[in-house]
Amino acid sequence: MAQTSLDLLRRGADHIVPEGELETKLREAEVARKQLRVKLGADPSRPDLHIGHAVVLRKLRQFQDLGHRVILIIGDFTATIGDPSGRFKTRPTLSLEATRRNGTTYVDQATLILDSDPEKLEVRHNSEWLGPLDFGDLIRLASTYTVARLLERDDFTKRYQEGTSISVHELLYPLAQAYDSVAVRADIEIGGTDQLFNLLVGRDVQRAYGLEPQLALVLPLLEGLDGVEKMSKSLDNYIGIAEAPETMFKKAMQVPDPLLLRYAELCTTLDLGEFRRGAAEDIVAAHRRFARELVRTYHGPGPVAGAEARYDQVARGGIPDDLPEVVVPGGSLEAGSVGVLALATLAGLTSSNGEARRLIQNRGLRLDGEVVEDWRLRVDLGEARVLQRGKDRFVRVRR
Amino acid sequence: MAQTSLDLLRRGADHIVPEGELETKLREAEVARKQLRVKLGADPSRPDLHIGHAVVLRKLRQFQDLGHRVILIIGDFTATIGDPSGRFKTRPTLSLEATRRNGTTYVDQATLILDSDPEKLEVRHNSEWLGPLDFGDLIRLASTYTVARLLERDDFTKRYQEGTSISVHELLYPLAQAYDSVAVRADIEIGGTDQLFNLLVGRDVQRAYGLEPQLALVLPLLEGLDGVEKMSKSLDNYIGIAEAPETMFKKAMQVPDPLLLRYAELCTTLDLGEFRRGAAEDIVAAHRRFARELVRTYHGPGPVAGAEARYDQVARGGIPDDLPEVVVPGGSLEAGSVGVLALATLAGLTSSNGEARRLIQNRGLRLDGEVVEDWRLRVDLGEARVLQRGKDRFVRVRR
Numbered sequence: 001m002a003q004t005s006l007d008l009l010r011r012g013a014d015h016i017v018p019e020g021e022l023e024t025k026l027r028e029a030e031v032a033r034k035q036l037r038v039k040l041g042a043d044p045s046r047p048d049l050h051i052g053h054a055v056v057l058r059k060l061r062q063f064q065d066l067g068h069r070v071i072l073i074i075g076d077f078t079a080t081i082g083d084p085s086g087r088f089k090t091r092p093t094l095s096l097e098a099t100r101r102n103g104t105t106y107v108d109q110a111t112l113i114l115d116s117d118p119e120k121l122e123v124r125h126n127s128e129w130l131g132p133l134d135f136g137d138l139i140r141l142a143s144t145y146t147v148a149r150l151l152e153r154d155d156f157t158k159r160y161q162e163g164t165s166i167s168v169h170e171l172l173y174p175l176a177q178a179y180d181s182v183a184v185r186a187d188i189e190i191g192g193t194d195q196l197f198n199l200l201v202g203r204d205v206q207r208a209y210g211l212e213p214q215l216a217l218v219l220p221l222l223e224g225l226d227g228v229e230k231m232s233k234s235l236d237n238y239i240g241i242a243e244a245p246e247t248m249f250k251k252a253m254q255v256p257d258p259l260l261l262r263y264a265e266l267c268t269t270l271d272l273g274e275f276r277r278g279a280a281e282d283i284v285a286a287h288r289r290f291a292r293e294l295v296r297t298y299h300g301p302g303p304v305a306g307a308e309a310r311y312d313q314v315a316r317g318g319i320p321d322d323l324p325e326v327v328v329p330g331g332s333l334e335a336g337s338v339g340v341l342a343l344a345t346l347a348g349l350t351s352s353n354g355e356a357r358r359l360i361q362n363r364g365l366r367l368d369g370e371v372v373e374d375w376r377l378r379v380d381l382g383e384a385r386v387l388q389r390g391k392d393r394f395v396r397v398r399r
Numbered sequence: 400m401a402q403t404s405l406d407l408l409r410r411g412a413d414h415i416v417p418e419g420e421l422e423t424k425l426r427e428a429e430v431a432r433k434q435l436r437v438k439l440g441a442d443p444s445r446p447d448l449h450i451g452h453a454v455v456l457r458k459l460r461q462f463q464d465l466g467h468r469v470i471l472i473i474g475d476f477t478a479t480i481g482d483p484s485g486r487f488k489t490r491p492t493l494s495l496e497a498t499r500r501n502g503t504t505y506v507d508q509a510t511l512i513l514d515s516d517p518e519k520l521e522v523r524h525n526s527e528w529l530g531p532l533d534f535g536d537l538i539r540l541a542s543t544y545t546v547a548r549l550l551e552r553d554d555f556t557k558r559y560q561e562g563t564s565i566s567v568h569e570l571l572y573p574l575a576q577a578y579d580s581v582a583v584r585a586d587i588e589i590g591g592t593d594q595l596f597n598l599l600v601g602r603d604v605q606r607a608y609g610l611e612p613q614l615a616l617v618l619p620l621l622e623g624l625d626g627v628e629k630m631s632k633s634l635d636n637y638i639g640i641a642e643a644p645e646t647m648f649k650k651a652m653q654v655p656d657p658l659l660l661r662y663a664e665l666c667t668t669l670d671l672g673e674f675r676r677g678a679a680e681d682i683v684a685a686h687r688r689f690a691r692e693l694v695r696t697y698h699g700p701g702p703v704a705g706a707e708a709r710y711d712q713v714a715r716g717g718i719p720d721d722l723p724e725v726v727v728p729g730g731s732l733e734a735g736s737v738g739v740l741a742l743a744t745l746a747g748l749t750s751s752n753g754e755a756r757r758l759i760q761n762r763g764l765r766l767d768g769e770v771v772e773d774w775r776l777r778v779d780l781g782e783a784r785v786l787q788r789g790k791d792r793f794v795r796v797r798r
Contacts, residue, residue: 148562
């Protein structure tokens with residue numbers, strides 16, 4: 001096995017437990033001409049993937065490219081049960097069908113990154129093996145672990161010390177997840193740093209069931225574009241993996257300088273030594289390089305130049321060509337014109353006339369490239385006009 | 400409901416939780432003309448019952464006599480699972496059949512005390528409802544309780560503080576036992592003081608499943624004849640409920656003075672005020688009274704006088720009439736006689752000639768009422784002889 005493969009697989013890893021075993025496992029698989037089974041437990045309740053989620057998926061892809069097999073586990077069973085605290089009297093509301101639908105969406109997006117060759121990707125649902133477990137099986141599973149060790153998990157420790165209640169069933173989830181590793185006979189499990197503990201439980205439980213324990217490879221959680229919080233859709237600090245090339249390029253240019261190297265490491269295969277030297281010389285050029293590479297990664301080489309050109313055009317204060325267009329309904333017009341406040345709202349740039357007015361007072365709205373000074377302005381729609389909010393939100397409006 | 404019934408049911412109770420509710424439940428059942436469902440979880444792994452076990456059974460009988468229904472739960476399911484620590488790879492060895500057999504023995508003995516009228520006794524096996532529980536059901540069950548509250552149980556607290564490991568499955572047993580109360584819709588559960596915590600878990604879990612919580616009635620654990628340890632067969636400090644009248648009488652006379660009142664309270668229905676006054680006047684007479692009552696309780700009035708007469712005969716150094724007889728095989732005889740060491744062992748009074756010799760040296764063996772002084776004595780078996788170890792072990796030996 002080439003050293004470069006090993007370096008690639010180690011790239012970006014926060015922890016590999018046990019450290020030396022990655023090389024051993026790879027070598028043994030090579031000698032036995034066997035695929036390694038590399039597990040990821042997917043959470044199908046969040047089906048919109050961003051490049052933070054992609055960090056682990058990209059790592060899985062590297063294993064696939066080296067000939068190994070990814071086992072993507074859709075946690076449909078636990079999602080169906082949900083967290084029953086305080087409402088165990090009624091059946092959980094999320095149906096198995098809904099969970100499976102989410103799972104399908106997840107797989108559709110994940111295969112933008114993963115190789116979908118059935119020899120290299122195995123999608124499984126944990127209801128398959130968790131569903132048939134009876135009380136006896138669970139007693140045996142639960143006997144593999146002590147309460148004290150589970151309470152060592154960071155969040156449990158904190159809650160236990162704070163006196164915040166931990167329900168007994170919460171101790172069963174890590175064990176169920178660990179049992180997934182038993183069921184699929186995982187050689188390696190990949191996850192974010194927040195999953196390290198659970199991955200280690202998987203090792204112990206596999207051992208208790210007489211299996212070779214899996215290697216745990218954990219990757220950092222990517223900070224969002226705000227540079228502070230973990231990337232998440234709800235905080236609007238994310239780059240979606242299915243976003244348009246132009247949006248992706250623009251957002252890539254917004255990555256905070258101190259995080260640029262980390263993004264390059266976790267989200268691309270750019271040579272890091274070279275990238276680091278380049279960034280020291282010219283940070284803006286490095287940003288561009290990262291942005292181009294990110295677009296190329298998710299959209300192929302085709303749209304890269306176009307996305308960059310559009311970015312530049314906007315950066316120069318220009319108006320790009322490919323704009324979303326909004327047709328203003330006739331009823332909103334009076335003698336062919338419309339008030340600028342209503343127009344901004346119709347165009348979707350503001351959510352109310354009040355917001356539009358404040359925007360204009362703050363000199364944040366432009367019409368055909370010129371700042372709108374007066375909120376009482378009436379805009380003639382004899383021909384199409386371009387309305388612009390801030391630096392980069394454009395809408396073409398016409399009647 | 401008569402106050403005397405309530406007094407009887409409260410008699411001997413260590414805790415009734417909640418205290419005032421016994422009266423309420425009894426009154427409500429009376430008004431609704433319904434039986435109360437009074438649960439006992441039986442441990443069928445110890446099928447030999449003594450009067451310590453009988454304390455709870457007698458309490459159940461009192462409920463039956465007032466018209467209520469006892470639900471005797473044989474824990475066949477949990478016994479089948481056993482404690483899988485460290486051996487979950489193999490199936491547990493105790494089969495469901497073996498557990499059921501033990502259960503039957505238990506019921507046979509318990510019905511020496513309980514009324515076996517099917518209107519008043521319902522024998523159930525918890526495999527009936529625990530067997531079909533799946534993972535989802537268990538998650539819901541486990542969600543009803545917090546880890547912290549389970550760890551409050553005395554033995555868990557101690558082990559947790561000592562750092563002795565508690566396996567996760569051990570937290571499931573109290574919940575399973577509590578689920579029994581849900582399944583049989585128990586109104587009242589009875590147990591020893593060591594079960595108080597589990598009974599209270601039953602209350603909480605019933606409430607979580609939308610049922611009226613059961614009342615917990617716990618009774619003291621009876622000390623053994625040594626006056627120190629809890630009564631148990633393995634410590635040989637017990638009075639078995641199926642022991643012969645003579646043995647029972649004799650053992651009853653051995654109850655340590657300070658415990659006599661407690662035994663009378665927990666093992667008989669003797670009037671305690673009167674008994675206490677009698678004991679203050681004449682402790683030996685009180686012992687006799689207790690012993691007579693105990694024999695009467697388990698064997699009826701018939702054998703009481705005989706058992707007492709035999710006790711007196713032995714106490715006076717006499718030889719009772721009704722002795723076990725051992726026939727010495729001809730091969731052991733030499734000219735019609737046998738060595739006393741061999742004879743003692745053949746008679747089952749000693750386990751080896753060496754022990755017999757030490758017994759004789761300690762002046763602990765008698766032949767026809769006379770101390771045997773010489774271990775080389777040969778005993779002529781021309782007619783039957785009586786061999787006696789200590790004060791009260793007699794065997795008639797003949798050829």
